[in-house]
């Protein structure tokens with residue numbers, strides 16, 4: 378049994394709290410929102426975000442961060458990306474050196490283009506920061522539906538520790554040293570999921586979605602390699618795995634927002650209707666900037682950026698993607714293979 382603090386009581390923080398509590402851990406969950414904590418403690422249910430799912434008795438909710446941080450070994454950061462910096466600054470006041478921080482949010486910091494673990498590390502440089510990511514919708518994890526994730530950390534012992542804490546008969550956790558790749562996969566797939574949703578909203582078919590997913594992971598991998606991540610990570614749970622679940626599931630907030638945009642709603646209307654964080658929107662901006670910074674071609678990201686922020690008609694965006702210059706399927710992805718084949722050399 379471990380003592381664990383969860384910072385953020387949205388759908389993901391609450392679902393992970395339920396998972397950990399059912400494994401017998403003692404869980405404290407913190408939210409900045411008084412009503413949310415009152416609901417968790419008194420009604421023993423997150424009625425807005427995980428309706429119908431009981432909160433086990435070994436979860437205690439608090440709005441007092443000092444109390445939340447006391448006497449725990451693992452601190453799970455589960456606030457949306459736009460709150461990660463300010464929440465980290467608050468957490469920093471109470472953090473102990475031996476507490477492991479596990480980031481589970483998926484996004485990038487828009488102003489700095491940093492990953493979220495990098496933001497947390499900047500604020501709390503003396504602590505070990507791990508990341509947990511993969512195809513894992515809160516709605517299913519909270520219902521004990523078998524799920525797999527990967528934990529990334531700089532130190533193997535930290536990764537193993539987090540793996541041990543989260544593993545259960547319904548939640549299988551792998552380890553990896555590639556924090557950068559895991560975070561990029563988790564953040565950028567949300568932008569591709571918006572695209573997949575838009576495609577569904579436009580009533581395009583399975584062919585179109587398969588194209589977006591496959592060419593999407595090619596874009597993510599190209600950027601990841603340029604930023605020092607491992608190509609293998611993008612073929613794993615936090616890459617293609619999370620891309621599959623987010624582009625195909627009706628639980629996905631990003632896909633649902635995309636569907637509404639494809640059906641003609643404005644971005645603001647779609648975000649309002651989804652009523653939970655749609656991380657792909659801010660990530661689209663950051664990803665577009667990063668692709669320019671690293672001079673990596675990311676045509677789907679570019680078109681989504683234009684649809685979201687330059688009012689480009691989604692149908693036109695699809696046409697522009699289809700009519701791009703002709704090209705090979707693999708470019709920088711497979712350098713060793715490319716070298717051996719004459720036609721890639723020109």
Ligand SMILES: NC(=O)C1=CN([C@@H]2O[C@H](COP(=O)(O)OP(=O)(O)OC[C@H]3O[C@@H](n4cnc5c(N)ncnc54)[C@H](O)[C@@H]3O)[C@@H](O)[C@H]2O)C=CC1
Nearest residue numbers: 385386387388389408456457458460482483514515653654
């Ligand atoms: N929902 C899911 O299935 C999954 C979500 N994630 C990631 O987890 C992160 C959180 O997502 P959700 O829980 O779905 O979001 P959500 O929209 O359900 O919850 C947002 C929560 O953020 C907290 N919050 C609101 N204002 C705040 C503030 N000013 N400062 C600090 N905290 C504040 C509140 O607890 C609120 O309920 C996102 O980055 C998301 O991509 C990752 C995997 C699965």
Ligand SMILES: O=C(CO)COP(=O)(O)O
Nearest residue numbers: 511512513514629630631
């Ligand atoms: O990351 C997720 C599932 O792995 C959640 O995706 P959405 O935010 O699109 O629901």
